Amino acid sequence: MSKEKKNTSKNIKAPKFNFYWIYGILFVLFVVYQVFNSESLSTKNLSQNEFKTILKDNDIDKIVIVNKDIANIYIKSEASEKEKHKKNKGSLYSSNSPMYYYDFGDLQNFEKELSEERIANDLDFDSANIEKTNLLDQLFIYLPFIFLIGLWIYFMKRMSGGGSGGGGGQIFSIGKSKAKLFDQDQKVKTSFKDVAGLEGAKEEIQEIVDFLKSPDRYTSLGGKIPKGALLVGPPGTGKTLLAKAVAGEANVPFFSLSGSDFVEMFVGVGASRVRDLFKQAQQKAPSIIFIDEIDAVGRARGKSNMTGGNDERENTLNQLLTEMDGFGTDTNVIVIAATNRADVLDKALLRAGRFDRQIYVDLPNLTERAEIFKVHIKPIKLHKDVDLEFLSQQTPGFSGADIANLCNEAALIAARKGKKAVHHQDFLDAVDRIVGGLEKKNKIITPKEKKTIAFHEAGHATASWMLEHAAPLVKVTIVPRGQSLGAAWYLPEERQIVQSEQMLDEMCATLAGRAAEKIMFDKISTGALNDLEKITRQARAMVTVYGLNDKIGNITYYDSTGQSDYNFTKPYSEQTAQTIDKEISEIIETQYQRAIDILTENKDKLITLAELLLEKEVIFKKDLEVIFGKRPFDKEEEEPKKISKEKSVKKSEGKSEGKSEEKTTKKSEENSENENSSKTEE
Structure with a gap:
């Protein structure tokens, strides 16, 4: 038992000293002093008759008038032994303190009364007038000023970091770095084993670690x-x-901070924090500095005429450039930075000698997605029917964060259904939830709208089935989900380059929804808004970005440096602009007519598919095979497995109120079609 008591006493930590304790102790001492120094504990208030009685008995030794308001009555030592005075002695009475006090009213009348009584009764008391200051009263007088000073100190501390790490808690430490230090006392448990995929990036960055170790x-x-x-x-x-x-x-x-930590409302603070950061890192060299989202301070200089905050950011960047590779910076400090907007960074920051390596962390491929799934399913209770290889096939374009969110969403869906393990279908439902949005079971749709949606989606499905380069269809639904009222789900091919035939086939399949409405109802609706937005973007990219138009030729107006964002003029003439608009319109209208021709030839199958869709609301690839037969362009080895068990999902096209939602997880493919995307390497 004694050992246990010793152990528990060792485990009890003494409270840490706080400077505010001193203020509390001083306040308590002040209050105690005021209480014990108060005359109310040693004196008794006299009435007028009591005062006149004591005065006539000649028991008073001295009368002290305080602040022309109160008279303190001191009793003679021999008179204090009288019975009437003994019972009136206060608990803290002493011979040097007054036994009574008398509120006399008017001072002039009181002094006249004392003079008359002295002569009439031959009294021998002394009298005096004094001015006495009460500290507590003075405190209340200056209390507003004390409050304002305290409020000012509080706000200055909040502006300077408010006690956060990196020395920002003090008003004069505002220029100190806010970087978090990870060393032997505070280790990070993450290792390269926890990073699935990214083999090329890991290999490059691991060399830096190896250099520091050996x-x-x-x-x-x-x-x-x-x-x-x-x-x-x-x-x-x-x-x-x-x-x-x-x-x-x-x-x-390891010093870790964000690019926004350098930004402050005061002038010169950013540059000061950069200096302090590198000073700390040099003192602990060899060391590593990690700046996340460096584009917050690393944007290219001189691209804006605005002053003020822009100048302050440029001063911070100039200091960062000097510390990384300036005169006399030969230290063992490595800087690692991360950004998803490298195109806006200053060229001086990207040059060799500052950032010697630019490591591109791309979206994971099929193999890497399978490895990432294995990492994120570790804490999840899986059912034996979960097929990770199939899930990695069904998630092209998913990033590592997307896959982590998918696994978590699958676990939540399984828990919502009361399951004891996460099944394969829960993962597929999670993909539907992430890509398409939440299923809207209570959305009211009229029969006429539902029929229009069904033929719209059947048009997409029919055209994509008949076109060689369109993405293979997986599932079609008219169940409202997110903003969409219907969707056609595809499994896009993972490809690095896109040929013009592939883009044209995809545009034709996208326009087939509106074409189906035109053929069946001889009317078109606003439901194709998202379709039109996508194909217009694709057509413009073909003409102005990728040089896939014969009339414009092998010319691109895309500027990867981002300088064109600051120009107010177009990089082509007005005549060329008219040609571009004409070619874009011609491409779109050609594919629209092509979609009408395809659907007209297969009108009976289109009607059969739409009626089946109205009956079942969700149909799969096997249902299309019954209507259309085997797709002639599908290669047997490329057939995704288990489609018949409703285990699929990818690119979705939907139709919403006033617009059609087309959601696709093939994000890399969408980027290649976007005129503002990064250039494609062939």
């Missing part, structure tokens, strides 16, 4: 440590996760 291996051959590495890639691909793995593996001090 520098002699590289310096013996004359190599130098890289000054910095820039992680570039779409959101959710694992850039910050890679940085965490570096912090866990390097075993050197």
Whole structure:
């Protein structure tokens, strides 16, 4: 028992000292002093008759008039032993303190009365007038000023960081860095084993870690440590996760902060924090600095005429450039930064000597998605029917963050249904939920609208089945989901380059929804808004970005540097602009007519498919095979497995109130069709 008591006493930690305790102790002492120094504990208030009685008995030794308001009565020592005075003694009475006090009213009348009584009764008391100050009263007088000063100090502390890490808690520490330090005392548990996929990026960044662990291996051959590495890639691909793995593996001090931590309302604070950050890193060298979202301070300079905040950001960037590779910066400090907007960064920041390596963290491929699934399903209770290989096939264009969200959503769906394990269908429902949105079971749709939606989606499905380069169909539904009232789901092919025939076939399949409405009802609706938006973007990209138009020729008006965003003039003449508009319109109308021709030839099958869709609301690839027969363009080895068991999902087209929603997880393919996307490498 004694050992246990000792252990528990050791475990009880003493409270940490707080400077505000001193203020509390001083306040308590002040109150105690005022209480015990108060005359109310040692004196008794006299009435007029009592005062006149004591005065005539000549018991008064001295009368002290305080602030021309109150008379303190001091009793003679021999008179204080009288019985009438003994019972009136206060608990804190002493011979040097007054026994009574008398509120006399008017001072002039009181002094006249004392003078008359002194002469009439031959009294021998002394009298005096004094001015006495009460500290508590003075405190209340200055209380508003004290409150304003305290309020000012509070707000200055809040503006300077309010006690957060990095020295920002004090008013004069506002220029200190806010970086979080991870070292031997505070280790990061993430390692490269926790980073699935990203093999190329891991290999490049792992060399930096190896250099810090065994520098002699590289310096013996004359190599130098890289000054910095820039992680570039779409959101959710694992850039910050890679940085965490570096912090866990390097075993050197690791400073982590965001680009926005340099931004402050005061002038010069950003540059000051950069200096302090590198000063701390140099003191702990070899060390690593990680700046997340560096585009907050690293934007290209001189692209805006605005002053003020822009100048402050440029000053911060100038200081960062100097610290990374300036005069006398030969230190063992490595800078790792991450951004998904490398196109807006300043060229001086990207040059060799500052960021020697630009590591592109791309969306995961089929194999990498399977590895990422294995990482995120570890905490999930899986049913034996879950097929990770099939799920990785059904999620092209998903980033690592998307897959993590998918696994979590599947677990939530299974829990909502009261299951004890997560089944394969729960994962497929989760994909539907993420890509298409939440199912709207209470949305009211009239029979006429439902019929229009059914033929619209049947038009998409029919055209895509008949076109060679259109994405293979997986599922068609007219169940409202998210903003869409219907959707056709596809499984796009993962490809790095897109040929003009493929783009034209996809445009034709996209326009087939409106074409079906025109053929069946001889009317068109606003439901094709999203379809029109997509094909217009594709057509414009064909003409102005990728040089796939014969009349415009092998010319692109796309500027990967981003300089065109700041120009107020178009990079082509007005005549060329008219040609571009004409070619875009011609491409779209040609594909629209092509879609009408295809649907007219297969009108009976289109009607059969729409009626089946109205009956079942959801149909799958096997139902289309019954109506159309085997798709002649599908290769047997490319057939996705288990389609008949409703285990599929990808590119969706939907129709909403006033617009048609087309959702696709094939994000890389959409980027290649967007005129503002990054250039495609062939």
